[in-house]
Amino acid sequence: MDAIREDQLGRALTWSLIGHGAIAFVILVKSLVFPGNPVFIAPALRVDLVGLPDILKKDLAKVPKALPKEDLKEKLAEAAKEAKKINPVPEDAAKPDEMVLNPKKTEKKTAEDDKKKEKEKEKKIDSALAKIRALERLKDKSDEARPEEDDAIVIKGNQVSKGTALSGDAKEKAEAGYYDVIRDHVAEYWALPEWLRRQKLTAQIQIRIDPAGRILSSKFVKTSGNPQFDEAILGTLKDAEPLPRPPKELTSSLADDGIVFGFPL
Amino acid sequence: MKKKLSAWFVLPVLLFAFTALAEDEAPKEQPYVAVGQAKSRKTVIALPGFVGPAGLKSAGDKTLETVRSDLLYMDSFQILDAKAYLDTSTGVAPGTFQMSNWSSIQAEFVFKADVKPGEGGLVLEGYLYNVGTGQPVLTKRYISSLGDVKTLGHTIANDIVKTVTGLPGIFLTKIAMICNKSRNKEVYAMDFDGSNTRELTHHRSVTLTPAWSPDGTRIAYSLIAKNKKNVKNTNLYEFDFRTSKIKMLSDRTGINSGAHYHPDGKKIALTMSFLGNPEIMVFDPDTKSVTRLTNSPGVDVDPNWSPDGKHLSFVSNRAGAPMVYRMNADGSDVRRLTFAGSYNATPSWSPQNNKIAFAGWIDGRFDIFIMNPDGTNIERLTKNQGNNEDPSFSPDGNFLVFSSNRAGQKNIYVMNIDGTFVKRLTYGLGDCVSPRWSNPPTGK
Numbered sequence: 001m002d003a004i005r006e007d008q009l010g011r012a013l014t015w016s017l018i019g020h021g022a023i024a025f026v027i028l029v030k031s032l033v034f035p036g037n038p039v040f041i042a043p044a045l046r047v048d049l050v051g052l053p054d055i056l057k058k059d060l061a062k063v064p065k066a067l068p069k070e071d072l073k074e075k076l077a078e079a080a081k082e083a084k085k086i087n088p089v090p091e092d093a094a095k096p097d098e099m100v101l102n103p104k105k106t107e108k109k110t111a112e113d114d115k116k117k118e119k120e121k122e123k124k125i126d127s128a129l130a131k132i133r134a135l136e137r138l139k140d141k142s143d144e145a146r147p148e149e150d151d152a153i154v155i156k157g158n159q160v161s162k163g164t165a166l167s168g169d170a171k172e173k174a175e176a177g178y179y180d181v182i183r184d185h186v187a188e189y190w191a192l193p194e195w196l197r198r199q200k201l202t203a204q205i206q207i208r209i210d211p212a213g214r215i216l217s218s219k220f221v222k223t224s225g226n227p228q229f230d231e232a233i234l235g236t237l238k239d240a241e242p243l244p245r246p247p248k249e250l251t252s253s254l255a256d257d258g259i260v261f262g263f264p265l
Numbered sequence: 266m267k268k269k270l271s272a273w274f275v276l277p278v279l280l281f282a283f284t285a286l287a288e289d290e291a292p293k294e295q296p297y298v299a300v301g302q303a304k305s306r307k308t309v310i311a312l313p314g315f316v317g318p319a320g321l322k323s324a325g326d327k328t329l330e331t332v333r334s335d336l337l338y339m340d341s342f343q344i345l346d347a348k349a350y351l352d353t354s355t356g357v358a359p360g361t362f363q364m365s366n367w368s369s370i371q372a373e374f375v376f377k378a379d380v381k382p383g384e385g386g387l388v389l390e391g392y393l394y395n396v397g398t399g400q401p402v403l404t405k406r407y408i409s410s411l412g413d414v415k416t417l418g419h420t421i422a423n424d425i426v427k428t429v430t431g432l433p434g435i436f437l438t439k440i441a442m443i444c445n446k447s448r449n450k451e452v453y454a455m456d457f458d459g460s461n462t463r464e465l466t467h468h469r470s471v472t473l474t475p476a477w478s479p480d481g482t483r484i485a486y487s488l489i490a491k492n493k494k495n496v497k498n499t500n501l502y503e504f505d506f507r508t509s510k511i512k513m514l515s516d517r518t519g520i521n522s523g524a525h526y527h528p529d530g531k532k533i534a535l536t537m538s539f540l541g542n543p544e545i546m547v548f549d550p551d552t553k554s555v556t557r558l559t560n561s562p563g564v565d566v567d568p569n570w571s572p573d574g575k576h577l578s579f580v581s582n583r584a585g586a587p588m589v590y591r592m593n594a595d596g597s598d599v600r601r602l603t604f605a606g607s608y609n610a611t612p613s614w615s616p617q618n619n620k621i622a623f624a625g626w627i628d629g630r631f632d633i634f635i636m637n638p639d640g641t642n643i644e645r646l647t648k649n650q651g652n653n654e655d656p657s658f659s660p661d662g663n664f665l666v667f668s669s670n671r672a673g674q675k676n677i678y679v680m681n682i683d684g685t686f687v688k689r690l691t692y693g694l695g696d697c698v699s700p701r702w703s704n705p706p707t708g709k
Binding site: 050051052053054055056057058060175179182183186187190191192193194195197198206227228232257258259260261262263264265 | 295296297298299301302303306307308309397398429430431604605625635643645646648684
């Protein structure tokens with residue numbers, strides 16, 4: 001009995017393995033020979049802020065970013081100083097009604113009330129300080145977890161938040177973060193007069209960057225065919241020096257292989 | 266038996282290893298950064314004086330001054346100071362002067378011209394050079410009378426702008442509006458810079474919402490008048506510049522207002538209420554036929570064609586508050602564009618097809634906003650400057666004309682489409698509203 005069952009099991013196993021192997025082989029060959037389009041995974045949560053904008057378009061560049069951490073610490077220190085300076089004389093005089101009804105009692109009461117008020121004030125300031133410290137700690141923690149978070153103030157007006165896109169590799173994230181930073185930096189200096197802008201020219205240039213952010217070499221991978229456009233690109237890169245310093249993980253690859261910039265795409 | 270089993274286990278393991286290896290061997294790509302669209306910066310141009318006989322000097326200077334102020338109006342040109350010019354030659358044609366004199370002072374373009382006496386006035390031969398390539402990009406001869414040099418200057422400026430930016434120049438365009446200088450609201454027209462104002466109608470009543478035909482020969486407008494039953498009605502009229510005559514187009518019962526010509530000039534979209542409820546209709550002035558576009562229990566007004574004539578933007582309160590919507594030219598695919606604010610009105614579709622401007626109620630007043638034609642990216646253009654209403658694009662899509670009461674009375678103002686450089690156009694015409702910008706004149 002056992003021998004037959006073993007034999008059946010063996011045969012079933014072999015056919016199963018052959019079938020699985022065949023499927024895996026077919027999929028492997030297909031993905032190598034006919035690569036498909038990457039699947040777009042949208043962020044999980046999308047929040048639309050709906051309100052007419054309150055800041056003028058021409059003033060958008062001047063909007064200040066959120067207070068840096070140093071300012072918050074200063075404010076904490078100031079608040080602590082004020083807490084120590086509490087004036088023993090109460091700010092509010094006793095209510096006139098109480099004075100008229102109970103002249104003798106109110107004197108004692110006002111003295112006790114003063115002390116109570118002092119204590120209440122101290123408590124309030126202490127609790128406010130405690131809240132600020134707690135928020136600070138939270139902010140520190142959250143800043144450590146997401147070093148690239150943008151602190152800019154959100155302005156009303158049909159804004160779509162980026163959602164929480166999950167990414168896996170920390171190294172990949174550091175790289176992607178740097179490429180975003182360097183793109184934004186170079187884009188600041190990338191300007192063309194209208195007559196060049198509307199000609200829809202494109203060019204690609206490979207540059208090598210040293211750890212200090214200086215350009216070691218530049219070479220056109222694809223010229224635009226228009227010397228004025230190419231000149232404008234070289235001028236932009238020159239104005240953009242020194243480029244943002246690359247993170248440690250990228251210094252060697254940026255100095256040896258470099259980056260290819262596409263103007264505009 | 267067991268040996269056979271273990272052998273078959275090896276195969277999938279090998280397969281696994283193979284696929285894992287294959288992934289590792291994928292070639293490493295060089296990082297690629299797309300910098301994105303360039304920001305716009307000013308074009309540097311030099312305008313040396315025209316070469317010519319002493320008798321034509323003042324005409325030449327006036328013409329050049331007009332070209333100068335027109336190019337500065339565009340806010341996309343930087344004109345080099347004449348004191349910096351090194352080229353002292355009188356040659357204007359290619360090869361008659363040193364281009365290095367212009368490239369060394371960093372000019373990107375230079376316009377050189379000479380004037381000669383000619384039939385009825387003067388003949389101007391002009392060359393616009395691209396200093397970088399050294400080649401002329403515009404070569405043209407102009408004929409003008411001596412009394413008309415401003416028009417000559419505007420024409421030259423239009424040609425320079427068209428050559429450099431590819432968009433039509435606006436310096437010979439006009440603006441129509443409704444003013445109540447005479448205590449009655451009449452239709453007026455003026456040049457793009459506020460000069461040459463002219464009263465076109467004398468109905469001694471209330472006129473509304475003027476609209477230019479695309480070829481600039483006619484203005485459609487609405488007039489509140491008493492009909493045969495002695496009841497007030499808002500009728501649609503048309504003023505023809507060629508004959509200076511006024512023709513009535515529609516006196517159907519109720520509202521016939523908010524006219525906007527289709528880009529082909531043969532149909533007019535407007536609000537009509539003869540069916541009871543204000544709806545947007547397309548009216549054919551030749552056959553007087555009416556095609557219904559909107560069908561909603563709400564009020565549908567302010568139709569505005571897209572530059573290709575395939576879509577319309579309009580205002581509807583079908584969802585409660587008046588909001589900006591869009592639909593196809595046949596009324597299908599109605600889409601709501603604005604969800605923000607509480608009252609959005611008078612949309613205007615940019616001739617560059619990239620923006621829609623509208624007036625939105627916020628903080629107790631109207632302000633001008635601009636957004637993409639799909640409703641995204643609303644940007645604010647006016648703030649804390651009174652009520653700003655009725656935006657209308659210039660034909661090149663670079664400017665907005667609108668009505669504002671920031672100075673007390675309602676006046677017509679012009680600004681860039683980023684909200685900068687606001688210029689007042691009307692003075693002493695009473696309250697002026699409903700500005701509409703004409704296309705450049707054809708065939709000039």
